[in-house]
Amino acid sequence: MSxxxxxxxxxxxxxxxxxxxxxxxxxxxxxxxxxxxxxIPRAGKGPGWFGLNLVEAKRDFLKNGPxxxxxxxxxxxxxxxxxxxxY
Numbered sequence: 161m162s163x164x165x166x167x168x169x170x171x172x173x174x175x176x177x178x179x180x181x182x183x184x185x186x187x188x189x190x191x192x193x194x195x196x197x198x199x200i201p202r203a204g205k206g207p208g209w210f211g212l213n214l215v216e217a218k219r220d221f222l223k224n225g226p227x228x229x230x231x232x233x234x235x236x237x238x239x240x241x242x243x244x245x246x247y
Contacts, residue, residue: 203232 204221207214221228 201232201235203235204228 204224205213205217207217
């Protein structure tokens with residue numbers, strides 16, 4: 161009976177590698193993968209490194225939201241007009 165209760169080392173190792181692989185995939189898709197938004201200009205205050213100024217940026221957006229949105233549209237319009245002249 162004790163033979164059935166012992167774990168096989170191969171199964172335990174495979175399970176550990178499988179768990180590590182799942183954690184790796186979750187971390188990649190959670191933190192690294194995403195759409196490339198480098199071509200879209202930013203408007204308003206940024207949240208800063210690691211989101212340390214996120215609350216301040218949210219308060220600024222609540223206070224100046226329409227102005228920030230219009231600023232973003234103006235930036236996109238300048239880029240679009242520059243590209244249309246160039247090409």
